[in-house]
Amino acid sequence: MRRRVAGRSANGTKNPVFYACYLLKSVKSPTATATYIGSTLHPVRRLRQHNGELVSGARRTARHRPWDMAMLVHGFPSRLAALQFEWAWQHPYKARALKDEDGGRLISRSVGLRAHVRAVRLMLATHPYSNWPLHVKLFSLDAVKAWQNVKDAPPFPRGFQSTIELEGVDGTKRSIHGSSRTGPIDTLDSAFVQQQFRTYYAILRSSKYKDCRVCRSKIDIEKEDPLRFAICTTPFCHTTTHMTCLATAFLQDDEQRSLIPRGGACPGCGTWTLWGDIVKGAHRRKDGGTEIQLDEEDLSEENSTDENVMEETDLPSTKSPSKSVYVQKSPSKSTTTKTSSANETNAQRPAKKPTQRHRPRNSASNRTSSRRFATSIKANTTRMRIPEDFEDFGDLMRIADRANESDQELVRQMSGVSISAPNNSRYV
Numbered sequence: 001m002r003r004r005v006a007g008r009s010a011n012g013t014k015n016p017v018f019y020a021c022y023l024l025k026s027v028k029s030p031t032a033t034a035t036y037i038g039s040t041l042h043p044v045r046r047l048r049q050h051n052g053e054l055v056s057g058a059r060r061t062a063r064h065r066p067w068d069m070a071m072l073v074h075g076f077p078s079r080l081a082a083l084q085f086e087w088a089w090q091h092p093y094k095a096r097a098l099k100d101e102d103g104g105r106l107i108s109r110s111v112g113l114r115a116h117v118r119a120v121r122l123m124l125a126t127h128p129y130s131n132w133p134l135h136v137k138l139f140s141l142d143a144v145k146a147w148q149n150v151k152d153a154p155p156f157p158r159g160f161q162s163t164i165e166l167e168g169v170d171g172t173k174r175s176i177h178g179s180s181r182t183g184p185i186d187t188l189d190s191a192f193v194q195q196q197f198r199t200y201y202a203i204l205r206s207s208k209y210k211d212c213r214v215c216r217s218k219i220d221i222e223k224e225d226p227l228r229f230a231i232c233t234t235p236f237c238h239t240t241t242h243m244t245c246l247a248t249a250f251l252q253d254d255e256q257r258s259l260i261p262r263g264g265a266c267p268g269c270g271t272w273t274l275w276g277d278i279v280k281g282a283h284r285r286k287d288g289g290t291e292i293q294l295d296e297e298d299l300s301e302e303n304s305t306d307e308n309v310m311e312e313t314d315l316p317s318t319k320s321p322s323k324s325v326y327v328q329k330s331p332s333k334s335t336t337t338k339t340s341s342a343n344e345t346n347a348q349r350p351a352k353k354p355t356q357r358h359r360p361r362n363s364a365s366n367r368t369s370s371r372r373f374a375t376s377i378k379a380n381t382t383r384m385r386i387p388e389d390f391e392d393f394g395d396l397m398r399i400a401d402r403a404n405e406s407d408q409e410l411v412r413q414m415s416g417v418s419i420s421a422p423n424n425s426r427y428v
Contacts, residue, residue: 017284018042018187019076021086022169023120024050025113025142026064034064035113039086043072044170044184069169070113070143072185073120075134077276085129092119097126117146118153125154131262133276136162137185139169159263159274189280192233196281199231203238210238213267214245226285232266233277239268243282250275 020043026034038058040046048054050067061067076082088095092107098119100106107119123129124136138144144164166175171183203210203221210219212229219229219240230246232239241249250264263274 017189017193018074019079019082020072020074021076021082021089022046022072023070023113023116023143024061024067025070025140027066027068028064032064033112035070035111035116036061036064036067037086037090037116039082042187043069047169068140070138070140071117071120071147072137072139072169073124073134074137075132075276077132077279081132085123088123088129089116089120092123095123097128098122113142114146114149117143118150121147121150121153124160125156127258130157131258131260133159133262133274133280135160137169138162138164139166141166157262159272189284192277192281193284195235196231196233196284199235199238200285203231203240206238210240212245213239213241214249215242217242227282229282230278231281231285232268232271233273233281234266234269234271237266237269237271239266241267243278246278247275 018041019039020041021037021039022043024036024038024047026032026036028034036050036058038046045054047067047069049056050058050061051065052062073085076085088097092098093105093109098106106122120136124134136147138147144166147162163179164177165179165181165185167173167178167181169185171181171185200221208220208222210221211217212219219242221229221240228243230241230243246264246267247261249267250261251258253264254261261275263272263276265272
C-alpha cells in the first residue's frame with residue numbers, strides 16, 4: 001500500500017522531512033501519572049492513534065486513554081537515529097552514552113514526567129546526541145516546569161533551540177503562551193525548503209558556474225550532484241562550497257574534534273550554521289520537493305510492541321441451517337455466457353486468507369458457512385429445496401468441489417441443479 005506523504009524522492013531514496021521522538025502523559029484523571037515514549041513521522045496522527053481515534057494505535061497505551069503530548073524532540077538525521085534515541089530515552093539507565101568515565105550510571109531507573117524530562121535534558125547535552133541537529137517543542141505546562149527545574153545539567157550545544165507551544169501539537173488548545181499557531185505543527189519544513197529553492201534558483205539566474213568559497217574551484221551548479229555542494233541556509237546569502245570543503249572548514253573550528261561537525265560559521269556571511277541543516281538542504285534540492293511516495297510499512301515509525309495486534313475475525317453463526325438455500329440453475333443456451341463470465345470473475349478474485357481457528361468437518365458452523373457460500377451466488381439464482389438424497393448440505397458442497405466435469409454432470413442429473421465452487425474453496 002502506497003500513499004502520498006513527505007519524505008521520499010522520486011528515485012526511491014528515503015529522505016524523510018520529519019523524524020521525532022515524543023513524550024505522552026495520560027490525562028485520564030487529574031492524578032494520572034502514566035507516561036509513554038515513542039517515535040513517529042506524523043505526531044498529530046500518532047496522537048490520534050494512541051487515543052483510539054484512528055486504527056493501529058499502541059496496544060500498551062489503550063487502558064490509559066486519553067493522552068496528551070507533553071513534548072517533542074525533532075531534527076533526527078534518519079529513522080535509525082530516531083529509534084536509537086527513543087530506546088535510550090526509554091532506558092536511560094542502560095544507555096552507554098549516559099555513563100561516566102568509570103562506567104557508572106548518570107541516571108537511575110525512575111518513571112514519571114519529571115524523570116523523563118530530566119533524562120532527555122541530559123541526553124541532548126551528551127555525545128553523540130549533542131552532535132545531532134536536534135530541537136525541542138514543549139506542549140504542556142507540566143513539561144515546561146519540569147524542563148526549567150532541571151538542575152546540574154550540562155549546557156546545551158550551540159545552535160540548540162527549545163520552543164514553548166502550549167497550543168498543542170495539533171493547535172487545538174487555547175493559550176496565550178505559545179507560537180500563535182492555529183493548526184498542527186509543520187512536519188514538511190515548508191519554510192526551510194522554500195528558502196533553499198529560492199536561493200538555488202537565484203544562483204542559477206546569476207551564473208551557471210559558481211566558485212567554491214573555500215577551495216576557489218568552479219562548481220557547475222546546473223549539472224553537479226546536489227549532494228556534492230552546499231548552499232548557505234541564511235536568507236540572501238549565496239555562498240556555495242563543496243560539501244567536503246565546508247566539512248573540513250567546520251571541523252577545523254570544532255572544539256570537540258569529532259568526525260562529523262555539529263556546525264560552523266559560513267565562509268561568506270559568517271553566520272553560524274548547523275551541519276545537519278546543510279545536509280538537509282542538499283537532500284531537499286536533490287529530491288525536488290517534499291511530496292513523495294512512502295510504503296505503508298515504512299511508517300513509523302511504530303515499533304512492533306506498539307502495533308494493535310488484536311484482529312477481529314468474523315466467526316460463523318451457530319444457528320442450525322434450514323433446508324431452503326440459493327443454488328444456481330442448470331445453464332441453458334441463453335445463460336451459458338453469463339455463467340461463464342461470472343465464474344471467470346470469481347476465479348480472478350484473490351483467495352481469502354484462512355483463519356487460525358480450526359473448523360471440524362460436518363459441524364453445524366461448517367454447514368452454515370456452506371449455506372452462506374451457496375447464497376452468495378448471484379448469477380441466475382432461484383430459490384429451490386435440497387433433494388432428499390442430500391440431507392447433509394456439507395456433503396453436497398464437498399462433492400461439487402471435488403468433482404470434475406463428468407462428475408458435475410452426474411450431480412446435475414441427480415439433483416436437478418448445477419453447483420460450482422472455486423478450486424480454493426474452504427468448505428472441504
